[in-house]
Amino acid sequence: MLFDKLINGQYRYFLLAICGLFFSASSQATLNVFACEPEWAALANVLGGEKLSIFSATTSMQDPHYIQARPSLIAKARRADLLICTGAELEAGWLPLLIRKAANTKIQPGNSGHFFAADFVSKLGVPEQLDRSHGDVHGEGNPHIHTSPKYILRVATELKKRLIQIDESNQDFYQKKFDAFEKRWLLSMQRWEQQAAVLKDVKIVAHHEYWVYLNDWTGMHLLATLEPVPGVSPGSSHLVSLKKRIANNDVKMIMHVAYVNDRAATWLSEQSGVPVVSIAATVDFQNGESLTAWFDGVIEKLVVAANK
Numbered sequence: 223m224l225f226d227k228l229i230n231g232q233y234r235y236f237l238l239a240i241c242g243l244f245f246s247a248s249s250q251a252t253l254n255v256f257a258c259e260p261e262w263a264a265l266a267n268v269l270g271g272e273k274l275s276i277f278s279a280t281t282s283m284q285d286p287h288y289i290q291a292r293p294s295l296i297a298k299a300r301r302a303d304l305l306i307c308t309g310a311e312l313e314a315g316w317l318p319l320l321i322r323k324a325a326n327t328k329i330q331p332g333n334s335g336h337f338f339a340a341d342f343v344s345k346l347g348v349p350e351q352l353d354r355s356h357g358d359v360h361g362e363g364n365p366h367i368h369t370s371p372k373y374i375l376r377v378a379t380e381l382k383k384r385l386i387q388i389d390e391s392n393q394d395f396y397q398k399k400f401d402a403f404e405k406r407w408l409l410s411m412q413r414w415e416q417q418a419a420v421l422k423d424v425k426i427v428a429h430h431e432y433w434v435y436l437n438d439w440t441g442m443h444l445l446a447t448l449e450p451v452p453g454v455s456p457g458s459s460h461l462v463s464l465k466k467r468i469a470n471n472d473v474k475m476i477m478h479v480a481y482v483n484d485r486a487a488t489w490l491s492e493q494s495g496v497p498v499v500s501i502a503a504t505v506d507f508q509n510g511e512s513l514t515a516w517f518d519g520v521i522e523k524l525v526v527a528a529n530k
Contacts, residue, residue, distance in 0.1 A: 258307035309338025370435035
């Protein structure tokens with residue numbers, strides 16, 4: 223009796239509605255993306271939109287070298303369809319353990335769900351030999367590739383291909399998203415290049431070699447770093463020597479990564495008169511900032527300092 227009603231009666235439309243909702247949900251299923259850094263979360267968002275559910279393991283105010291493979295992160299990685307990280311040993315202290323604990327075949331090295339952005343660019347700062355006396359160096363080169371706009375576009379090209387490989391049914395969607403992003407990004411790069419023309423050959427001091435790709439793109443010259451060697455905090459004798467060096471050179475600014483303690487940079491600025499320019503290490507993805515907006519802010523701060 224109930225069956226007859228379901229087939230022939232007033233419940234037919236109810237069944238059709240339920241089936242419609244089911245098939246609609248199935249066709250719009252999202253991919254779970256685990257991004258190690260906010261820049262890759264932001265890039266995935268602009269390329270994948272509503273097709274992706276994106277989680278960033280770090281914020282713009284965290285050093286991605288020093289993250290704990292916490293249970294909450296392991297749980298996120300366990301459900302991921304795609305893992306997007308910088309690579310080049312940036313996450314070497316925690317990512318291998320995270321992947322192992324997650325036991326997720328999709329994101330294992332060699333599988334389509336494992337994506338290292340640094341694998342697709344030519345890296346700077348590759349050491350000729352590894353020696354611990356040189357500090358905390360990366361054997362594969364400097365990992366902070368996201369500080370160059372041209373590298374962002376190069377990674378975007380490869381990430382679009384990977385999204386299509388994993389989710390072929392939405393190929394047209396990802397291609398259109400990428401095409402629109404590429405057009406906007408190239409226009410933004412032209413604008414940034416014009417604004418940054420004043421930065422060519424400008425001498426700077428930085429806490430460490432975080433901005434080498436940005437320096438390479440703008441033509442800025444890194445005179446010295448606050449760290450005597452990578453990963454080693456500056457001592458008083460090193461800072462005094464930097465003060466003397468700055469006095470003999472036309473240094474325009476001390477570039478400071480916002481998540482780093484600013485004590486040494488502030489002291490050197492007070493002693494030398496060279497201003498500190500504090501810049502967020504990357505995009506504030508969790509609060510909705512875009513990569514374009516972040517680069518806008520970076521270029522603006524550097525140009526203002528260079529023109530003083």
